[in-house]
Amino acid sequence: MAQIEEIKFRQTSKVGKDLREGEQFIRLTQSICPDCNKILPATIFEREEKVFMRKTCSEHGEIEELYFGSFEMYKRFSTFWLDGKGTLAANVPMEKCACPTNCGLCTNHLSHTGLSNIIVTNRCDLTCWYCFFYVKKGLEGAYVYEPTTSQITAMVKTLRAERPVPGNSLQITGGEPTLRDDLADIIKIIRAEGVDHIQLNTNGINLALDPDLATRLKEAGLSNLYLSYDGVTPKTNPKNHWEVPYTLESCRKANLGVVFVPTVIKSINDHELGDILRFAQENMDVVKAISYQPVSLTGRMSKKEREKYRITIPDCIDRIEEQTEGQVTRDDWFPVPSCSPVTHFIEAFTKKPQYDLSIHFACGAGTYVFEDTETKKLVPMMSFVDIPALFEYLEEKTDELNSGASKYLIAAKFLSHINSFVDKKKQPNGLSFAKLLTNAILKHDYSSVGQFHIRSLFLGMMHFQDKYNQDEERLQRCDIHYLTPDLRIIPFCSFNVIPEWYRDRIQQKYGLPIEEWEAKTGEKLEQALYRGTLRRANRHQPASCGPNEVRIEPITGT
Amino acid sequence: MQDFTPLQGLRRNKINGASLSASRGSFPYDESCTLNVKFGVDGGIRDSFRHEIWMDAHRRNDKYFRITYKMEIKKVTMGLAVKTLIKPAKAVKKASIYWTRNPEMVRLFEKKVWALIIDERRAPHIPATEEEARKKLFEFEASFQILGADVGRGNHTLRAQVGASWGRHIFSEKGTISGSSNSIKITCT
């Protein structure tokens, strides 16, 4: 046996040594300078039970940013850190990768595409004060970007060519995608390429105005809406407060599920997270999930301003616990990669690579809640399923399968054990979690998972990055990817965090100057603007979005 | 996970340094005494847990290692461990082999892989050295409290039976090893 060569790191690091009194080292990573995009070493550390990132640019000085609002939750989440299998069909070979300057995906990327995004237009029918994603007149170099259907087909083929796991989930995004007259055709094209799950990222206004649109899109193959919904009052949600009830009615008629997507900004709408949940619960027949998105701050912002608006996943989780009077507690949440024990068990059982949600533990979290039919209270899954014990059990069985155990023997053990993880007395009426999991895991029958959704809400959270808190360790594991006409697959947090390298460049390359687009289509850009019909009809406030205080990365694009 | 490639010339796996100790040699019947079990895993599996292998394991999508520790404390009569005092207990430690963006590592290696250790209390540790990683993963310690009523009045000889097991990986076949600690004498008055 060769002598073990000792490898040390960290102690020699200058970066790790810049800790100050009261700070505890966690790890080192790489980030970028918010001013010049230079790649910088960054220290992740704990102070007063919170997690921060600190980095120093030789030209632009030190930047310190809140990274994760609870050290205790950071530690718990980090135990689920498990790298994914990446993609074998990388578009950018390793030798050309200088992460994150040449995304594509490259050979170094650690997650295959979990959810892909195609921007079908950058036009919008609203002019929200905080969004500088939509195309507007008067700006130098403004382009209308609308890929053709043949470009879209090629992009989807690129997604389907991913190996070992072909991409199977796609979000149509914008601007406002419903401004495209051929949206139903686009959905059909994507379906025809074999994508099973298609969601539409929208402000919902056109679906409110045209009650049959939801039905037409559903018939074309749309799976659900990803509906921007920032709060329950016109103040917190000037975008579509008056229109959302009409949108929900259209979706109800079309039997089209809705995911609410609130962008959460501290001091603006963080007091309404519980109310958003209650509103979703009232509409549980059509609203199937909420995807809370702590704000991504962009543009040059002072530290004071950032502290005013910055909110992270644990902070949102705590607000939800407070605002639901403890119905959904902080312990009910798990990081996204906690799905791995289930995925890996199925992989070992079937010997086939499975869809793996292998993002970084600090990127996202989720939980399931069920409505108690009698009390109408929300019952989180954790309160009747011993999830940590179930995960342990699945990990153990995965090891046994990988070590050559008979899958029939393991299936028999699984069936005899599964009920021991469920407290049947606390389980909501009409739900058999054990049966559902057995069907999904052993029979690969996911139809009952749909039934699961009927009485439940999935609560998700994703904290998109910005230049202040950007962490290359998170980026390299990103599984939310953009498909672009140059047939690249670009991680969301490269595409939007460094738009000058990705988003803007691609849209300029494949878009048309506004005048040219207007001449070609015979339309005027402003023709599509929403005039507030539903608000006027109800004597509501005129359609406009509030004053400019904070610039927020238009993560939903609507 | 890809197929197992046997590593040549690995040392035989064994339990190392299994020891049992008591917080006190004699204790009153209505009080308690703490028993401490300590042991480690030594041999090829421990030697394989090193950076070079982590790199290969990561490349071949074998990124997660679990080791299960088992222990049981028995009363010894006539030199034989016969009666169970502490029922078999189980604890799991894990290692997640991950690609780090630690700038120190970026400078040192072409592919930047490190190990995160998750201990039996589900606490995460990023070790500073490979040796620290091996210590955190392959050394185990647990404490148990016993009451006078658990053992009864009189002199007792105790011994711990311990074991460890792990699954198959690209760098190792599955393994199960076991061993015994030293015997200790305690008196309950």
Ligand code: SF4
């Ligand atoms: S973020 Fe991923 S795709 Fe982009 S350069 Fe880094 S490893 Fe490659």
Ligand code: SF4
């Ligand atoms: S989109 Fe951003 S926040 Fe989400 S997984 Fe990717 S890197 Fe993480």
